[in-house]
Amino acid sequence: MSVELRLGPMLRHVTESSATVWVETDTPGTVTVIAGHGHTERRASTETFTVHGHHFALCDLDGLPSGHALPYRVLLDDTQVWPQPGAVHPPSLIRTLDPDAPVRIAFGSCHRAAPHTTETDTVLGVDMLRSYAARLARERSVDGAPSTPVYGEPSVLLLLGDQVYADEVTEGMQAFLQQRRAAATPERRQADPPADEVVFFDEYAELYRQAWSDPDLRWLLSTVPTLMLFDDHDVRDDWNTSGSWRQNIAEQPWWRSRITSGLGAYWVYQHLGNLSAKDRDADPVLSSVHRTEGDAAAVVDEFAWRAHELPGSYQWSYRFDIANSRVLMLDTRCGRIVDNDAHRTMQDPDTEAWLAAQLTGDVDHLILASSLPFLLPTGVHYLEAWNEAVCAGRWGAGLRGTGERLRQAFDLEHWPAFHASFQWMSDAVLDLASGQRGPAPASVLFLGGDVHFSYLATAYPRQTVGGVAPIVQLVCSPTRNRLPTKLRWATWLAARRITGWCTALMARLAGVGAPALRWRIEDGPHYENTVATLVLRGRSAEVYWEHPALPGTTGAPATSARPGSEVRELTHHTLTD
Template sequence: MAQLVIGPLLRHVDASTASIWVETSDPCTVTVTAGAEQSTERTFTVHGHHYAIVDVPVSEPVPYQIHLGDEAVWPLETMDPSVIRPVDRLNKVVFGSCRTSVPHDTAHTITHGVDTLFAFGHALTVHDELPDLLIMLGDQVYADEPSKEMLDYIKSRRGDQEPIGEIADFEEYAELYRQAWNDPEIRWLLSTVPTTMIFDDHDLRDDWNTSKDWRAQMARVPWWPRRVVAGLGAYWVYQHLGNLSPAERAADEVYTKLRAGEGDGAAVLDAFAQQADADPSTSRWSYARDFGDTRLIMLDSRCARHLEPRERSMLDATEWAWLEEVLADPPARVLVGSSVPILLPAGIHYIEAWNEALADGAWGKTVARWMEKARQAVDLEHWAAFRRSFDRLLKMLAASGTTVMLLSGDVHYSYVARVKGLPIYQLVCSPIRNPLSRTLRLANVIAQFGVATLLGGLIARTAKLPKPPVRWRITDGPWFPNALATLTQEDGTHVVRWETPTVLDDPPKLKEVARVELTPIR
């Protein structure tokens, strides 16, 4: 008898259709019943694991049930019913990034803090004003920093075979996702709040695609080709597939082949993942969706990078062409999701742009080699480190004539940046659960908001860098606690709240870290 292994996850939801994703223990038919509507889908198989994504019509808020074959498996008796609500506008959006999946005991609370996603799921009920969308901005799993439980699983499979202390293949990724998403509170949350996702480096490995040199170094590592194929394949199954609308999924060649196949589709998925890594222009992980007066654009700022020195670009030519298309004739509000921040503290922005110029040979080959080492050592890889891409994107956003909110994570602290004279805002929320140490917090405040602000512009001039196309500054923050951010529209005003879990309460409660109303700087 088939059972649920992971899920259900409520993924793509619009005004008329909801997509529910599951992993099951055995091949089976998956039936979703939502009120008077019922939809059925047969599972497909990859690397011995079985998945389905079921599209069900919705016209009003309604609880739903799931059957595997003839067996009712959801909702569980211990949980509130899961509910689908049609989404035609984004009035309330929750976002964040960087979540390590470790136990919720005292020892791990000391080292990792309280899990904000866990606390949020525990606090939320179907009687609350539920978010219209949960945006997960990268590092949903840490393939290079697994928990002790995950390490025990790895050791039981392959002992001390390389990579030691890291994920090796699809089977281990499947277990990594299971451990990340199967806490009851998180499971209920993901079954009831629509989610959309994009990867960052730790979903594959720290510093993934930092530079051409990084790729060359990793290509010489014997286990890396298997890892990157497994990582991208697992991302496609566990995260990307649910980002797509039913129409986009129906046009997806990989999904079509997997659904039509009789046996295990591992070869199909692995071939796709290998090609996506070797030539990013052959696939697109970025996507866009419209919700009334809002367009959500989720950017792949990892796999789509063009890394040739002196030609570095955050997005390749194919991706830029797609972005220009989706930014044409925008609605009143555009949300741009990028796992790495676009607007950094100004001093750090200049330092990253300066490092790129020197790594490209502005001061000669010897300095270029040292700057490349520094690029990798201290993570100089944000949009500023692809300066031409930063300039191009900001010019496009400034010319769009619409309100733009840039949603990002990655840096393990939260803040607001505002562009002078334009309704463009950078909203950063990180981490969900992976805080910086006190020492690193202090170092970030000093380096990024003190010394670097003074020196950054000066050293940028030594490489003869042009001024950025816009001016901006950090207006609120930084805040360092584990957090989730909520963006709402209140009486025509955009308001962002950051909330963090309390440490002493059991179960944890959420308390407000900051509340910011967004008005452009003149």
């Protein structure tokens, strides 16, 4: 019987001398990854583990040469399953980090996987990740070695939420759900799942397979180190918006299966690969899975339900060091404390304590990445701060219900809707940027997504505190999910100063104090499908956004074998010299 990969390989956590490769296989067995050849050859083998009938493995290669790009192969029970026969892309490479080279952090969010047709491109736009992959493949020579691209290859790709859409499925996924549920067990039928949403683990497994099986995207994820964070659509729109939302959704008979499957699938498909081998060895859930004979579904389901019921029982946030800079990938969804509208926090106390310990100097750049932008257009910021105050009863108990309906209708649940957390983070970042937490970094950079438009905002202390390192918000969203025209006008209006003044007055009348930071949008909003790249050279930093170059647009070729396969720069900024 032939064996093959069901999904992957995916190049995940990478350091100067190690790399993790994630795979899903169609049968249990031994997975071996072989990188390089001759005296540079390194190999690692591991047994698959099984969750809900699906088989996974993470292979950790160590002792790799720093700053090298090594082609690699994947074997399942001694049968090569990658590269696949007849592969049209260059060989997949394991690229270790080079401490002496510029750091290039590519990032983006919100990727709707759908067929690449004229109809879907009209609705969603051309897939920027696919265009990015096509450009990268062209820049590699036949033997897989990189050529000399304009900006260089990415050191790491950060996908900041909504990697899959469990509540907005494609026609292909809809067909799978119909077929699967036609033969469902009585227990599943009793749960009465929504016909057009993913609920069970096997459905999530198919959702991930369809989302990441496009040949260009699959190759991209196999050859660029990738770290990920969830946002709401990885589970369900508006996930953990408020205590009322949690209470209402819990009444649905299918919700326990949905949240258990969503978090369990995220842990397997996305989170485990974010961790170093050392951190993964210390993960109590993975240890329990490895100790389980046969299928570990019960272990993962129990863990996922506990993570939902008890925010803080598992830490989803993590740290990634690159050169002399620090990236903190922050959970802004599962760890929320929202039961009491009068005291809502973006993170549970344990995660906040962990974050406080990471916000120290002695790094070139401190990067805080979360699915949600920290600094929104001021018109939206103060509207969300006002809404939180109304929901807490600042304008009387009678308006709390109205405030909650507005919150859920207009997605008023970003950082400013958690005023205490926003103030805490602002104070901590100001301390860091002014050198009160050790020598100040050259910059403090917030990365975000979610909002379906891209922009750059610069922040300043509201009160003079002496020399402060630049504090900048960089947002890149979406990679593929076009914002409807009416919402574009709404976001444009929200970015106007007069809108900010009006909503700031509303917030003050609701008793909301002025934040420790003030900020303004320097560039944007931009509505194209984009990938941004942050380039760090020691203590200097620059950022640029790129998007698909369609025929007839500036920078696009006169003819193209595939529309959107070319990429052009949208905007470029120097952050620190």
